[in-house]
Amino acid sequence: xxEDSLIDSVAGxxxxxxxxxxxxxxxRQAYLSDDQxxxxxxxxxxxxxxxxxxxxxxxxxxxxxxxxxxxxAPIHCQQAELGMGHSLACGIEWLLKYSxxxxxxxxxxxxxxxxxxxxxxxxxxxxxxxxxxxFYAGQRGHPVxxxxxxxxxxxxxxxxxGGREVINRHPESQQIxxxxxxxxxxxxxxxxxxLDARV
Numbered sequence: 001x002x003e004d005s006l007i008d009s010v011a012g013x014x015x016x017x018x019x020x021x022x023x024x025x026x027x028r029q030a031y032l033s034d035d036q037x038x039x040x041x042x043x044x045x046x047x048x049x050x051x052x053x054x055x056x057x058x059x060x061x062x063x064x065x066x067x068x069x070x071x072x073a074p075i076h077c078q079q080a081e082l083g084m085g086h087s088l089a090c091g092i093e094w095l096l097k098y099s100x101x102x103x104x105x106x107x108x109x110x111x112x113x114x115x116x117x118x119x120x121x122x123x124x125x126x127x128x129x130x131x132x133x134x135f136y137a138g139q140r141g142h143p144v145x146x147x148x149x150x151x152x153x154x155x156x157x158x159x160x161x162g163g164r165e166v167i168n169r170h171p172e173s174q175q176i177x178x179x180x181x182x183x184x185x186x187x188x189x190x191x192x193x194x195l196d197a198r199v
Contacts, residue, residue: 010126010145011101012046012053014072015162016109017061017080017087027110027188028066038188040067041112046143047071049119052099055109056080056091083160092154102128104151105143106163113183119143125175131167132175134184141184147173 016028016039023030028039039055046053053072057063058081063074077090088106095104103126105119118134122145125132132145144163146154150173153166167174187193 008051009102010050010123011095011099011104012050012107012143013088013091013095013104014043014046014053014055014107014109015084015087015091016042016066017056017058017077018084018109023188023190030188030191032112036112037067038112039109040069042107042109042114043069043072044112045114045116045119046105046107048116049123050105052101054091054094056087083158084162085157085159088162089155089157092151096151096155101148102126103130103132103145103147105145107143108187110188111142111183111186112188113186114143115181115183118179118181118184121179122177125177127175129173130175131170131173132177133167135176135178136180136182136184138178139185149173 030038032038032041043053047069054075055068055072056075056077059076059078061076068074075091075094077087079086122132122134126145128147129149130147131150134141146163150166154163
């Protein structure tokens with residue numbers, strides 16, 4: 001499959017409906033060292049590479065105040081406070097109804113350092129029947145790319161486990177990719193994580 005058609009066959013889903021308990025405030029609006037806010041910065045690479053990028057937000061979020069890129073579209077999750085699994089299921093339910101994509105790349109909304117070349121490399125492994133799992137230094141990261149065959153299962157997820165249970169249920173479908181990009185695991189859970197990144 002040509003690269004352009006491959007990219008067109010993958011939707012991006014960014015999970016950004018968490019309540020930032022460890023951060024102490026809405027980290028989505030926290031500033032990075034380059035004066036860019038965290039959530040828009042996280043969306044930079046997905047929006048540069050993928051044709052369709054959707055952002056799962058809380059029910060009461062104002063998407064305009066979060067400065068989402070024009071290329072991204074919000075999905076408001078009514079049960080986001082119940083855990084990441086509900087946010088993921090909400091986004092997948094939306095995609096099942098409105099997207100013809102062959103796969104979905106699931107990003108976390110607090111991981112702004114992913115390289116564009118890394119995402120493009122992962123996309124080369126996409127298949128409707130495959131779960132692409134990126135690793136850095138032996139640690140699994142994001143985005144995880146789920147072929148469409150797994151979407152119905154993802155839409156049933158509850159709680160805070162994310163897509164882990166679906167991944168574990170299908171070891172035969174896992175495609176593990178080890179890459180030299182710390183951005184695959186670099187997230188922002190606390191204000192100190194932002195300070196450390198600025199050093």
